[in-house]
Amino acid sequence: MNNNIETEKYDLAIIGAGPAGMMAALRASECGARVLLLEKNHMPGIKLLMTGKERCNLTNAEADARYFADKFGKKGKFLLSALYNFGVNETTDFFNKNGLKTKIERGGRVFPQSDRSRDVQELFLRLLERNHVTVLTNCKIEKISRTQNRIESIILDNTEEIRAKNYLISTGGCSYPQTGSTGDGYTWAKQMGHTIVKPGPALTPVLVKEYWVKELEGLSLKNVRISIYQNNKKMDDRFGEAIFTGNGLSGPIILDMSKSIGEIITNGKTDLMIDFKPALETHILDKRILRDLENGKNKSIRNILADLLPKTLIPVILKSAGILPDKKGHSITKEERKKLLSLLKNFPFTIKSLLGFKKAIITAGGINLKEINPKNMQSKKIDNLYFAGEIIDLDGPTGGYNLQVCWSTGYLAGENAARMK
Numbered sequence: 001m002n003n004n005i006e007t008e009k010y011d012l013a014i015i016g017a018g019p020a021g022m023m024a025a026l027r028a029s030e031c032g033a034r035v036l037l038l039e040k041n042h043m044p045g046i047k048l049l050m051t052g053k054e055r056c057n058l059t060n061a062e063a064d065a066r067y068f069a070d071k072f073g074k075k076g077k078f079l080l081s082a083l084y085n086f087g088v089n090e091t092t093d094f095f096n097k098n099g100l101k102t103k104i105e106r107g108g109r110v111f112p113q114s115d116r117s118r119d120v121q122e123l124f125l126r127l128l129e130r131n132h133v134t135v136l137t138n139c140k141i142e143k144i145s146r147t148q149n150r151i152e153s154i155i156l157d158n159t160e161e162i163r164a165k166n167y168l169i170s171t172g173g174c175s176y177p178q179t180g181s182t183g184d185g186y187t188w189a190k191q192m193g194h195t196i197v198k199p200g201p202a203l204t205p206v207l208v209k210e211y212w213v214k215e216l217e218g219l220s221l222k223n224v225r226i227s228i229y230q231n232n233k234k235m236d237d238r239f240g241e242a243i244f245t246g247n248g249l250s251g252p253i254i255l256d257m258s259k260s261i262g263e264i265i266t267n268g269k270t271d272l273m274i275d276f277k278p279a280l281e282t283h284i285l286d287k288r289i290l291r292d293l294e295n296g297k298n299k300s301i302r303n304i305l306a307d308l309l310p311k312t313l314i315p316v317i318l319k320s321a322g323i324l325p326d327k328k329g330h331s332i333t334k335e336e337r338k339k340l341l342s343l344l345k346n347f348p349f350t351i352k353s354l355l356g357f358k359k360a361i362i363t364a365g366g367i368n369l370k371e372i373n374p375k376n377m378q379s380k381k382i383d384n385l386y387f388a389g390e391i392i393d394l395d396g397p398t399g400g401y402n403l404q405v406c407w408s409t410g411y412l413a414g415e416n417a418a419r420m421k
């Protein structure tokens with residue numbers, strides 16, 4: 001990586017070397033532009049390394065452009081041009097063609113076959129070098145200098161000035177600020193006349209009041225149903241995977257419900273109920289427990305439940321049901337069995353709060369969609385400015401949707417910024 005600022009004028013200066021900025025830089029250089037990519041971290045793509053539990057869920061193969069856009073609610077329409085130009089198929093082709101083989105997992109989630117996000121980062125670094133993109137790291141942009149409707153130059157924190165014909169801001173949102181995403185782009189965009197839809201943490205884990213949840217830390221639940229209740233009314237529910245953290249819950253279904261949880265908790269006490277056995281109706285599960293108790297009448301209840309539940313969950317459930325773990329199958333009373341059954345189908349937690357930006361997977365809010373041309377990602381306020389990635393007011397669910405926004409908007413912005421003379 002080159003850390004000497006060159007005085008020549010670039011066709012395109014890109015601020016922020018995350019997935020969106022790197023894709024934009026590659027596409028612009030392919031289109032013949034001289035590209036400068038600026039990054040304040042010591043290397044590009046630090047957040048990318050953390051994605052998909054370091055396996056990087058690249059995109060989602062179940063989604064055609066319209067279905068994909070629907071995942072972003074009303075705002076999804078904005079994405080259609082970008083998706084038709086460079087969508088899910090083009091993205092997987094891009095990775096496969098460049099030597100990063102991909103695989104599809106449950107729910108259409110696409111991952112590198114190697115299960116290594118580092119391979120994705122390294123692929124981009126290789127391609128940027130091959131395409132002669134100048135990458136400047138450890139370089140923090142302090143200020144953007146402009147006339148009425150054009151950027152003139154960008155000024156670094158060491159006061160050096162960089163000039164280019166066009167500029168692209170891809171500084172991401174505010175989530176996981178330790179990765180470099182500290183919302184800098186919002187400030188500049190606001191100074192240049194853009195409106196910013198208030199940024200807020202999205203796809204966040206929940207904290208629960210029950211301190212003993214710590215005993216379940218790391219326990220991953222597959223195929224559970226989690227429902228959200230307020231005043232005994234079910235407000236939302238999802239089926240899928242979740243994981244216990246040291247102080248609450250996370251995992252795909254919790255993250256995807258976090259937006260609605262955020263709205264619900266503003267109205268008062270909110271509970272979360274876990275159905276550990278959603279595939280079994282209550283009376284069927286009851287029969288199964290009765291049979292297990294009968295078959296294991298001389299065994300301890302702790303051992304009897306071993307076929308039904310993960311090991312770490314058993315003492316917690318038994319404690320909540322008020323049953324001693326060593327009690328034998330034959331001496332479990334009807335009331336104890338019913339209590340156990342009720343907890344297996346409806347295990348309650350009280351939500352304390354959502355975690356904030358520090359642990360949010362993405363940021364909701366950002367540059368107002370009305371002020372960006374969806375056909376080329378150009379700012380409607382500043383002629384030689386483009387946006388790409390999470391900085392734009394779009395937030396999707398888990399499953400590879402958010403990275404696809406980066407690939408699609410980065411690609412579109414890069415090729416249009418390169419062509420704009």
Ligand SMILES: Cc1cc2nc3c(=O)[nH]c(=O)nc-3n(C[C@H](O)[C@H](O)[C@H](O)COP(=O)(O)OP(=O)(O)OC[C@H]3O[C@@H](n4cnc5c(N)ncnc54)[C@H](O)[C@@H]3O)c2cc1C
Nearest residue numbers: 016018019020040051052057141172180389390400402403
């Ligand atoms: C733990 C975690 C796991 C995730 N997993 C997935 C997943 O598997 N699949 C998925 O689709 N999405 C996932 N996401 C979301 C995804 O990572 C983001 O949507 C994506 O990284 C946004 O890319 P971006 O390029 O827009 O911004 P970022 O990745 O945030 O990159 C912005 C870059 O700009 C730089 N920058 C900021 N300010 C300045 C400045 N002043 N000067 C210079 N440089 C600056 C930053 O240092 C950073 O490198 C995950 C997010 C997290 C936090």
